[in-house]
Amino acid sequence: MSLPETLTVTLAHYLALSGVVFGIGIAVALSKRNAIAVLMGVELMLNGVNLALLAFSRFGAFAGGTEPLAGHAFVVFVLTVAAAEAAVALAMAVLVYRRRETVDLDRISLMRW
Amino acid sequence: MDSPGVVAAFWVLSALTVGSALAVFLSRNLIHAVVFLVASFLGMAGLFITLSADFIAVAQMLIYAGAVSILMVFAVMLTPLAARDNANSLFVLPGVALGAAFAAVVGYTAVNVDWPQVAGEALDARSFADTVRGIGDALLGPYLLAFEMASVLLLAALLGAIVLVREDRS
Numbered sequence: 451m452s453l454p455e456t457l458t459v460t461l462a463h464y465l466a467l468s469g470v471v472f473g474i475g476i477a478v479a480l481s482k483r484n485a486i487a488v489l490m491g492v493e494l495m496l497n498g499v500n501l502a503l504l505a506f507s508r509f510g511a512f513a514g515g516t517e518p519l520a521g522h523a524f525v526v527f528v529l530t531v532a533a534a535e536a537a538v539a540l541a542m543a544v545l546v547y548r549r550r551e552t553v554d555l556d557r558i559s560l561m562r563w
Numbered sequence: 564m565d566s567p568g569v570v571a572a573f574w575v576l577s578a579l580t581v582g583s584a585l586a587v588f589l590s591r592n593l594i595h596a597v598v599f600l601v602a603s604f605l606g607m608a609g610l611f612i613t614l615s616a617d618f619i620a621v622a623q624m625l626i627y628a629g630a631v632s633i634l635m636v637f638a639v640m641l642t643p644l645a646a647r648d649n650a651n652s653l654f655v656l657p658g659v660a661l662g663a664a665f666a667a668v669v670g671y672t673a674v675n676v677d678w679p680q681v682a683g684e685a686l687d688a689r690s691f692a693d694t695v696r697g698i699g700d701a702l703l704g705p706y707l708l709a710f711e712m713a714s715v716l717l718l719a720a721l722l723g724a725i726v727l728v729r730e731d732r733s
Contacts (some may be wrong), residue, residue: 459569465672465673471603474585478587478658481654486642501610508614509680522701529626530713532627533717536631538720555652556652556653
């Protein structure tokens with residue numbers, strides 16, 4: 451049993467969805483005041499990228515000899531870097547809080563002219 | 564990708580993912596934002612399963628929905644005097660405009676470009692029955708150097724986080 455042509459899910463659907471998630475991540479990362487909330491936006495952006503990579507891995511037409519699972523391997527690296535980045539960034543947020551009693555990015559202006 | 568179950572799963576999971584991501588932006592409490600972020604991560608893991616990426620979906624649940632979100636809750640709890648209201652800065656209008664513009668451009672491109680993609684029988688043949696073996700072969704074969712560098716990066720990040728937050732005893 452299969453659905454009519456207009457109802458199938460294609461690569462374009464997944465790419466558009468990943469663009470929307472990435473855009474929401476941009477909006478969160480740029481407009482939040484709390485450093486931890488900014489980090490949430492960054493994680494959303496990384497998630498959108500992962501979705502695009504996996505969608506290309508599933509649907510993309512590859513030249514001969516190209517491994518479709520390369521997209522999955524790349525996502526593993528993105529997950530690794532995201533975990534490392536989250537650990538260091540949150541440690542920095544805690545450190546800034548300890549020095550200045552705030553994680554409000556509008557008030558951390560020590561290096562601003 | 565034209566069985567009714569997959570299509571329904573795609574739309575339900577994308578609604579969950581996008582709705583929770585929007586709730587991260589809109590919620591008025593930082594802890595609520597973390598909870599919505601976890602819901603968004605779980606919806607994204609479901610979407611990974613519809614792409615037959617089983618290993619990545621489980622890794623997403625473990626690393627993002629489990630570890631990273633717990634780390635964020637800890638960071639919120641370790642900054643008790645900081646504002647919890649998830650407020651926007653003065654940059655909110657340019658930020659939202661840039662995010663909407665990016666989503667519009669990517670959506671337009673995704674719909675209008677004729678992507679070189681497989682369909683029909685070839686797509687069914689691509690429904691990776693066994694991704695773990697393939698990912699392992701890729702990580703320890705062509706991407707061995709990147710794999711080792713990732714392990715060094717994780718070690719450096721681990722030590723860096725410990726050094727950064729260590730109390731100075733002097």
